[in-house]
Amino acid sequence: MSLGRRFGAVLAAALCASLCAAPASAAEKITYLLPAPPSLPAFAPWVLAKHLGYYTDAGYDVEFVVARGGVDVAKQVGVGNAPIGGAIGDTPVIVRGNGVPVKSVGLMGGGAMTVVVGRKDRGIDKLEDLRGKKISVLAFQDTTYYALLGALASKGITKNDVNAQAVGPAAVASLVVAGTVDACACTPDWEIDVKEGIKDTVSLPTKDYFQSMSQAILASDKMIAERPDMVRAVVKATLKGMQFVMNDPAKAALAYVEASPSFKGKEELMKKILANYTERTYKGQSMLGAMDAQRLANLQHFYKQEGFIEAELPLDALYTNDFIK
Template sequence: MKKLITALMLGACVSMASASALAADAKLEPITYLLPAPKTLPAFAPWLIAQEEGYFKDAGLDVTFVTGKGGVDVAKQVGAGNAPIGGAIGDTPVIVRANGIPVKSVALLGAGSLTLIASHDKDPIDKPAQLKGKTITVMAYTDTTYYSLLGTMKKAGLTRNDADIQAAGPAGVWQLFAAGKAQAMAGVPEWVVSARNGGAKVHIMDPAQGFDSMAQAILASDELIKQNPQLIQKIVSATLKGMALIMKDPDAAVAAYVKAVPSHKGQEATIRQVFDLYNKYVYANQKVLGEMNADRLSKVQDFYVSEGIVSKAAPLDELYTNQFVGTGK
């Protein structure tokens, strides 16, 4: 009888604990975050780490990631109110504002550009002028990597007609380069590591020589910024905490990320290489984590207007806000 009573008490305790956990989860606010590409890509590690480490949960959020069709599509969906918040590139508001889509960047994940100009060690490219006459791969002619490449070439007075630029898709962009069928590639850190794993010895141009495009950004609509700034603050703070872990403790970040994305199990060394590139070229040198540099954004917009990518410039304060980061809180 004593054993039975003990078992019943234990069962009751477990049930109460489970009920408490369910009650706690029930208090979490469900939020859909729209990503521009599948969440399994290492580029989205800050968000996945924030989820795995409980940063979103600590902020009272239950975040569900949904994949959109690129950054511009994310901006359109967020601007239309079909999703409360989403991710793109810091350049994206420049493109969509010209079409009347009311979104802003509310946090920028790094001071550098997401796009790197890679070449082969045996024929390194260190200056924009050296891109002349080269075969260069990009993901697509409507992708930010392409626009960033054009911006880099323009610094040397070159146009897209001065090189053989090939839109090769997200896999072909690095595969053609790794196979030696392209002399350069405009791509994100993941593709650089993929090319290295594919046998290429990769040289990366100093980003200071190239076009100052942007890192990834969190986008929110004007309406959400006005109506529910507290929600944006929670998402921004948790995401930046995920980014900070990658910067401060890459090994712990790799472990958390692989736990969040089990398909990468066994690829820890590769993920660490990707994180190292993000830390060196994308995340580094941002005085306040998440902060937009208005001067840099202004130059990016000037380029987009000069190239006819957008029809007109928008006031800078319509493109971003720093109210959710650092001293702007």
């Protein structure tokens, strides 16, 4: 069976489980589509929301299914293969003009998800130094790649001026540490992994160059119209998971390791990672989960100006803050 058909079969089975009738006392099973494996610390708020019972308390038994990056999540959610999923706040800007009917229904922080981390021994001190360099990315279907392109474009660098390599989640940071590539388009956990493995690095958050955003929860227009209570419940439970991390990253790290036994013995590393997410990604919102309309407008204008999208769309086609209240 091909990868696409196998992936479709997994989603179909999960969606079937989501829609099957359950006893009144049981939590409803739903699928949450993630852009990368839930074992990555990037998804700590989601893992904690499940582990600490926030989803169950809201009435839902959430099953995580993995797609091939944030753009793929948006496409799958848009066609109804999953009721809800995750990408970053940029994603609806990128896909909506191509007929993918999804919106951001909750923004996971006021910072950004993507940070470029480079090896100083390869002559990288600033973004302009990436010209001609090898850069590992999760996938060309992931929005962190578009965030990299946006940051590069702010300095007049195109995708043809760098050697970007889609290497999958296990290799983004490790290839930088090994010296196989010169830099990576990292998430804050991979940033820590690189810093732990290399003495001299430089971190270049994409938000310092353009209005790139943090992770976002996506839902389709159809699901927003037909299942608003489900969307609201999942959004608020996930935000509660993020707030748990923000309140005490060290405590959250211990709970996360409890939920993810593969990190047992790495509690101190996890404390650093969740503290980094809190500073780089989660902080900075006037209201938890809220999209900043002006920031989104600026981001969309930048993507249009640089040729990543053909036209700017009305902002209310890209997001709603209705489900965070």
